[in-house]
Amino acid sequence: MEASVTHEVLNQVPPATGHDLAADPALLEAVGREGAASALGDLHALGVLAGTEEAAEWGRLANEHPPVLRTHDRYGNRLDEVEFHPAWHHLMRTAVERGLAALPWVSEEPGAHVARAAKFFVWSQVEAGHGCPVSMTYASIAALRHSPELAAVWEPALTAAAYDPGLRPRDAKRGVLAGMAMTEKQGGSDVRANTTAAEPLGDGSYLLTGHKWFNSAPMCDVFLVLAQAPGGLSCFLLPRVLPDGSRNTMRLMRLKDKLGNRSNASAEVEYDRAVAFLVGEEGRGVRTILEMVNLTRLDCLIGSAAGMRAGVTRAVHHARHRAAFGAKLIDQPLMRNVLADLALESEAATALAMRLAGATDRAGRGDTAEAALRRTALAAGKYYVCKRAPGHAAEALECLGGNGYVEESQMPRLFRESPLNGIWEGSGNVSALDLLRAVTREADSVEALHDEIALAAGADRRLDEAAERLRKTLSDPEEAEFRARGIAELATLTLQGALLVRFAPAAVADAFCASRLGEQRGGAYGMLPRGLNLDVVIGRAVPGQ
Incomplete structure (x- = not known):
């Protein structure tokens, strides 16, 4: 007997794959004007990979099979290791x-910071969780250089373009990753x-003896840790494995059961006279x-902007195919x-993220004006862009x-x-208050923000009034702390x-x-007002165009 046809599959949307995720007009324009045009070839190559079904599957599997903590081996010996699904390693290897x-x-x-930021923006759209150890490894170098002798030992391994997972001494690895541990139970921020x-x-x-309530990416090889030395709160470099191959006494107590970011491990740890080395004074x-x-705050902003781009392109893709x-x-x-409206939010976040990546790059090359702008704009932008991401x-x-x-x-x-x-x-309050600290203590940073905005003066009445x-x-200064969030929002x-106004289509x-x-x-x-040209706005959010 012939089987009945109960239904046909109609009006379903095809997979949102097969697009170059770097083919994003707002991103590409920003990369060019921020001085990293030479990186566009590599960026597009990564964007094509990011748009494949294979990459999407890596992201799915890494989240459906979260990391597992192995505290002991079968004989009762401490291991303190974190196991990951192979998809996680594919994501990490690509990033590194x-x-x-x-x-x-x-x-x-x-423009190297800009090129790197653009790649982080594109690849984060595949899967966000693995961006945590990638971001911290990138950022660790800036702190480590406060101790040139330590930097000379660790920087070659931290900057190697080789992903080499597993706990072994630094000299036995082709590359290493860095994590961070600041937060304790009683203190939080x-x-x-x-x-x-x-x-x-x-x-x-x-x-070091004590604990950390949040240890980001405990599978890493080395960590920057805050602890109380005789001279006060100090920064230390703490390796997981000592040169003789023995495990440092950093105990992984449990992994956090988190709302999201499930592909990535976050742990509670205890130190029992763990060996560490002073960074800075x-x-x-x-x-x-x-x-x-x-x-890493810059990467938080970039990560939120990347999430917005992923969200709006998937929404536009669905709307183009669904009747x-x-x-x-x-x-x-x-x-x-x-x-x-979603596209506007995404484009504005992207423009700001890349502008701050450019400021970071130029500040690192001695541009004091760019460093001053970054001081206020990053605090404000980190607050507002990240705050807008959930909605x-x-x-x-x-x-x-x-x-x-x-x-x-x-x-x-x-x-x-x-x-x-x-x-x-x-968190949001910390970022908003950080902006206030800059406003009250660093006049050059405030003027740098005003100067940047003034470059668009006279082009739009509404912008001039906001400025x-x-x-x-x-x-x-009246009730500035009470109003700190509103100040950060207006600044951003x-x-x-x-x-x-300066760089996007009219x-x-x-x-x-x-x-x-x-x-x-x-x-x-x-809730956009009438009379706007939405064809251009939406067109810039079409995937792969």
């Missing part, structure tokens, strides 16, 4: 070999409340490790409003309807990941508006200023 962990430190080309003690041995080494640990944190009520979703007026992910998910709520769409993973960059390296509001706000929106800049800086700002996405 393509320079995401080391490019600016091994290249003398201007208040690291000066840390109690982990560092006992000097007189030969340049110390013994005793008592200046916060200042030293902030060299690392400032770079409802007699027309494609992308042709429905209200859906177009939502998609264009953006939720709206992009909703564009797919019920399909977006299903794991196969990858949108739930994007949504779970979206709050994390706002928490990492100082004036910002100038008045930053000069008004004004700077984003200035960048788009339709994009007009829509951004009308919806973010005008008199009728909406709360939810999809």
Whole structure:
């Protein structure tokens, strides 16, 4: 008997693969103007790989098979090892070999930080969790260089374009990765409340005893750790394996069961007289490790911008192929409003992220004006872009309807990941208050922000009015701490508006200023005012174009 045909599969959207994820107009334009045009070939090669079904499968498998802690072997000996699915290793190998962990430190080309940031932006769209050890390895060099002798020993391995997992002595590995451990149970962001003690041995080494409540990426080979030395809170380099092959006494107590970022391991650890080496000076640990944190904060912003790009391109892809009520979703007026609004958020975040990567690059080459701009703009931007990411992910998910709520769409993973960059390296309040510190103590940084915005003066009335509001706000100390979030938001929106007015198509800049800086700002996405050219805005979010 012939089987019945119960249904046909119709009006379903094809997989969002087969696109070059680097073919992003906002990204490519920013890479060129920030001085990294020579990297575009490598960027497109990575973008093509990032757009494959194979890469998407690596991301899925790495999250469906999260890391597993092995505290002991079968005989009861301590192991303190973390096991990962092979997909994780594919993701990590690609990132390390393509320079995401080391490019600016091994290249003398201007724009190397920009090239590396662009690659991080593209590859993070495949899977965000593995970006944690990649980012920390990249950022660790800035702190480590406070101790040139240590840097001479460790930097060649940290900057090697070779992924070599497994716990072995540094000299037995082709490349190593770095993690970070600052947070303790009793302190959280208040690291000066840390109690982990560092006992000097007189030969340049110390013994650390204490705990860390969050140890990022405990499978790494070496960590920058804060501990209390006789001279005060200090920064230390702590290797997992000692030169003789023995394991340092860094005990992995348990892995955190997290909302998202499930492919990556985060652990609680204890140190029992673990060997470590001073980085920088005793008592200046916060200042030293902030060299690392400032770079990982930049990656938090880039990571949020990458998540926005992934969300809006998937939403646009779905809307281009899905029909409802007699027309494609992308042709429905209200859906177009939502998609264009998501695209504006994404483009503004991308422009700011790459501008700050450029400032980082030029600051590293001695440009004090760029360093001053980075001081205020990074604090404000890290707050606002990361804060906008969860709402953006939720709206992009909703564009797919019920399909977006299903794991196969990858949108739930994007949504779970979206709050994390706002928490990492100082949550929202910490970032907003960091901006206030710069405002009250570093006049050159405030003027650098105003000067950058002034480059777009006269091009748009709404932007000029926002710039004036910002100038008045930053000069008004009354209840500044209470208003810190609003100050950071205004600073970021004004700077984003200035960048788009200068560099984006007129339709994009007009829509951004009308919806973010005008008199009728909406709360939810999809509340753009009438009279805007949405074809251009949405067209720049079409995958692979």
